[in-house]
Amino acid sequence: MTAEEPAGTAGPEFAGPAAGMPATPGRASGMPGGAASLPGQPPAAATGVSATGVAPGGRTALEAEPRPAGVWILSAAAVRRGDRLAAEAGLGGPVLMETAGRTAATLLWKVAGPFSPREPVVVLAGGGNNGGDGMVLARWVARWAGPAAVKVFLLAEPARLRGEAAVQWSLLARSGVPAIALAGEPAPGARQEARQNPGAEGGVVPAADAFFYHLEAAVARARVVVDALLGVGVRGALRPLAARALQVVGAAGVPVFALDLPSGLDADTGEAAPVVPRATWTVTFAAAKWGLLLGQGPERAGQVFVADIGWPQETGTGAGGTGSETEAGAPGGGSEGFPSARVLEAASVAALLPHRPWDAHKGWAGHVVVAGGRPGQVGAAVLAGTAALQAGAGTVTLAVPAPVRAEAAVHRPEIMTWALPATTGGEWDAAAATALAQREGERRGRVVRVIGPGLGQSPGAAACLAGWLGLDGPPATRGPEDPGPGAGSPAGVPAFPPTVLDADGLNLAARLGIDRLRERPGSFPLVLTPHPGEAARLLGWTTAQVQARRPLAALELARRSGAVAVLKGAGTLVAGPAGDLYACTRGHPGMASAGMGDALAGIVGAMLAQGLEPLAAALAAVFLHALAGELAAPAAGVPVQATEVIARLPAALQRVRRGLPRSAEALGVPGVAWLRPPLAG
Ligand SMILES: NC(=O)C1=CN([C@@H]2O[C@H](COP(=O)(O)OP(=O)(O)OC[C@H]3O[C@@H](n4cnc5c(N)ncnc54)[C@H](OP(=O)(O)O)[C@@H]3O)[C@@H](O)[C@H]2O)[C@@H](O)CC1
Ligand SMILES: [K+]
Structure with missing residues (x-):
């Protein structure tokens, strides 16, 4: 994606001089290049737009026009709020998860495909919605390349799965994807069991050690490991089994494709324990998370893509809030969540640049x-x-x-x-x-x-x-x-x-x-x-x-x-x-x-x-x-x-x-943007 596009073919983001920025950073009246603010815009309060994203009394041209908005950077608390607002607007968790998982599968195919049973994709899934995303991805890989081209390891007790993750587990069983699940978190000294997805290969694999034995063997011959263990819902230090699974993945030296975040990375601060994977790619959903830009985030996340999963536009822009609204369970306790920000885009900057008239003098x-x-x-x-x-x-x-x-x-x-x-x-x-x-x-x-x-x-x-x-x-x-x-x-x-x-x-x-x-x-x-x-x-x-x-x-x-x-x-x-x-x-x-x-x-x-x-x-x-x-x-x-x-x-x-090239044209997958595009040169 380093090739330049010829002038005039840059797509709708370049359609007008007003693209992309708040009213405030427009050119001043009477200054070179002409007029300033964008007329006729409703106040921020009326649009539901966060005060952190736009100047008071205005909203961005991108929001005002029916075309893809730029990329936002949100706190974990703001992402939860965005998911909730999307659900209230009619796009519930299952729809968002399906979109996230399928988009991720398409992107994975682009960066690491095509897939074959000789080198299956290994999906390490957790018991939350991040794991659900991974199971959706696995289902789609199976539809495109056959069930033997992918294998799922669920680091959770299937009987304890709730909500969308439980639905995805049962759908996975019907899809014929080989899957192995861990039976429960270890009580001290207790014997752990892992059992296979009954809908797939059947049978019982005893003990956590067996789960990791199979994981290690599968990862060793995998083309790529999909890290779907933990997303924005991680709380506190990594539990031993999660840390062990991530260690297995890291030790194998196989490329890692992380869903939403490298598992265990703090979505707000970018803090990461040593076992947090160094992903080759990360696809993050709906908006970038601060933790991907701060602290260890850039090191651990590799090439980051931001996938639009269909949040209604007012959800995407309004989700940011101030980041200060405390949500139970938000990483960092919620109160430390950072305010929302926008990623600076070439098209937005182009709209700001002064236009030098032919008769310009020094x-x-x-x-x-x-x-x-x-x-x-x-x-x-x-x-x-x-x-x-x-x-x-x-x-x-x-x-x-x-x-x-x-x-x-x-x-x-x-x-x-x-x-x-x-x-x-x-x-x-x-x-x-x-x-x-x-x-x-x-x-x-x-x-x-x-x-x-x-x-x-x-x-x-x-x-x-x-x-x-x-x-x-x-x-x-x-x-x-x-x-x-x-x-x-x-x-x-x-x-x-x-x-x-x-x-x-x-x-x-x-x-x-x-x-x-x-x-x-x-x-x-x-x-x-x-x-x-x-x-x-x-x-x-x-x-x-x-x-x-x-x-x-x-x-x-x-x-x-x-x-x-x-x-x-x-x-x-x-x-x-x-x-x-x-x-x-x-x-x-x-x-x-x-x-x-x-x-x-x-x-x-x-x-x-x-x-x-x-x-x-x-x-x-x-x-x-x-x-x-x-x-x-x-x-x-x-x-x-x-x-x-x-x-x-x-x-x-x-x-x-x-x-x-528009960052939203990442690898030609619609709705997926580069967070950090390859070097321009
Ligand atoms: N909601 C939506 O609409 C959408 C959400 N989406 C996706 O959902 C993700 C957020 O999902 P989430 O909230 O379920 O949290 P998630 O990151 O899976 O983690 C929870 C799991 O981790 C576990 N766990 C926690 N702490 C742990 C620790 N320290 N060490 C070890 N384990 C720990 C915890 O275990 P439990 O505490 O329940 O026993 C539970 O099993 C988000 O990142 C995105 O990928 C997308 O599909 C788009 C639509
Ligand atoms: K993850």
Whole structure:
């Protein structure tokens, strides 16, 4: 699925410019590219749409139109709620399970088929609905390839099965699929029995040891093992028999196809015991689960597909809730469930990108001023500035301490430099705060600041930052609507232009106090781009706490600062102050290298400079950055340097504009989307 589609054949997701994003991240009126919000939309409350998924008062264009919605990321509690709402709407558990199991069987055929009795598919099923999914899959494999092409091991007592799992077990018996079930959980010291599905081969296999003997033998000659032991219903530590079964599967080295989640993976946090399988593929139902993106999830889940199982659309979008509604039995007790988020898609990003008119001039695309580059860290500012240029900014200036101006100027002839007041040691002088505003005031057109790459944390830098944010007075001396002294300028450039805070800009802001960012004059547009360490400093958490609760950390950053927050790291999250939350599943571990953050800050600046609202700018920048990182790497995880990524930004822009293959076109199975598509390159 790495082939590009020709322009104009990209399918309905590309049908209109409004595709895919909340009203808030639309382009601002009067900005390049035209109009902003989507007219005539009912308020969120009327649509049942979660406040975390869309801006208040609006809903996404995708939801408004009769076409497949994008992929959601939900907590286990939200998934339960979605299942319940679907059932209330008339799509009960058996229908959903049949759809899940059959879709999974189709996908399994695509990735590991065709099947034959010589190498049967082994399904390890549990006693809950995840096991039920596995039994549906087995039934369909049997219909397509014959009953001998699949074998089911049920790690549960058939007589104790309830609901849909019990129904599936009895249907399996009629289908002739060989199946072996375990008789009961072990009472200490008790003799365990396993018995075969009476409808299949008949007979009794004594003792748990015999069950595992047969499982081991079957797995050894299996083409693929389907892990249908546990899904979102797992509670607490794995019980011994479940752990033993998973150990057998893991030890065999056979490819694993996990249903919903690798068994035992925490659906919310991605925590996993060592025996949790390392699946080659995972097909997750209705929506992605947070645990597939966080913690150990990406390691254990392998290639993840998201299968649409037919939740009514309002169920899918409304299921998210805040994640805070406590449900009995939800993993993590429910209260720790994370809010819902949407996966960032190329088509949605394409709809956000500015359209450059034929008669565009450099002023049209704005002016990015990078404030940073202290002695020894000039490269950081250069990277941010170069990335801004490559991402389409009209002009770029590096505003640096005077002694390093020449050093900053030699890298790119297209980039201008301003020498700002410095101390004798070459660090920032507090006078640079007003000097920068004055230089900006001499320019026409839209100015955007990227503050932080190579800024340092000297007292002068701290004073400058406070001035640039309009927070140099005592706390709350002026309200957010009062622009304060120095607002406006001869050329009409606001004294507090849209701003990106990165690196030491964030570390210094943490010293000011993140909550003070809400007091910034006129609530000028602000985007924060912290890595987990910087986020921890801003929030007063530890880095481990940030990483353990990334969705909450991103939302908390946005809420407390009143700004858009980009929480970097594997699976970058973008949060808006109104509670919007998005996850980027593109990019790869090879992008964990020096200067990558500087590049991202520059790209956000370029998007703001081209007139995007802060949330849209952050979303577009994060996606383009990740895609450029993919284009720069020959394979996932191969180290790439920031300069290589920056060089690919125009290609990434072009890809997004032309339309990448839709993630919903995974392997040609309708209704199945990639969570993390193969590298774009
Ligand atoms: N509902 C729907 O509409 C749809 C649901 N769908 C599917 O259902 C899945 C959720 O099903 P679920 O809720 O039945 O839970 P599930 O993951 O099978 O686990 C329960 C089983 O695990 C056991 N068990 C628990 N903890 C354990 C431990 N620590 N160690 C060992 N065992 C443990 C527990 O045993 P018990 O406590 O009952 O003795 C019980 O047997 C979901 O992931 C998706 O795949 C799809 O078909 C779409 C429609
Ligand atoms: K599973």
